[in-house]
Amino acid sequence: MIKLQVIGNLGRDAVVNNVNGRNVINFSVAHTERFKDSTGEQKERTVWVDCAYWSDKTAIAPYLKKGTQVYVEGGPDVRVYQNQEGKQGASLSLRVQNVQLLGSKSGSGNESTPPNGGNMAGSISNGDPVEDDLPF
Structure with a gap:
């Protein structure tokens, strides 16, 4: 099993689509890493991750707005395609x-209240009920 974890900011508002009768929430997450190069100069590198959340739990979609910081986890999904020049390509999401x-x-400007009543550390996952297991 391969598990990927990403913390970053949404690059655009999430979009809910219906594919063959199933709901999917599509969004992209950007993670910017700051580092020093071999000369000691400060540099930045941004990695974009395309995300697909296949779920009937679409109530979270309105809260997935551009700029919102999120934690997402899941598995890699590779799509193979043929480009306009006839060459084969692949994308990872x-x-x-x-x-x-x-x-x-x-x-x-995100004035909306999240689905868990204001706690921005809310969590939605596939199949598992959201539970508060804190001892206090």
């Missing part, structure tokens, strides 16, 4: 099993 809202970028 994340088939989401769990998504957690971590917060929003300051000044993003």
Whole structure:
């Protein structure tokens, strides 16, 4: 089993689609890594991850807005295709099993209340009920 975990900000608002009678929430997450190169100069590298959350639990979609910080986990999903020049290509995306809202970028204008009544660390996962297992 391969498990991928990503923490980052949504690059655009999530979109709910219906594919062959099943709901899928599509969104992209960007993670920016800061590092120093061999000369000691500060650099940034941003990695974009396309995410597909196949679930009937679409109530979270309105809260997946551009700029919102999220934690997503799931498995890799490889799609093979043929481009316009006839060459074969492949894309890697994340088939989401769990998504957690971590917060929003300051000044993003996201005034909505998350589905768990204001706790931005809410979690929605496939198949498992959301439970609070904290001892206090």
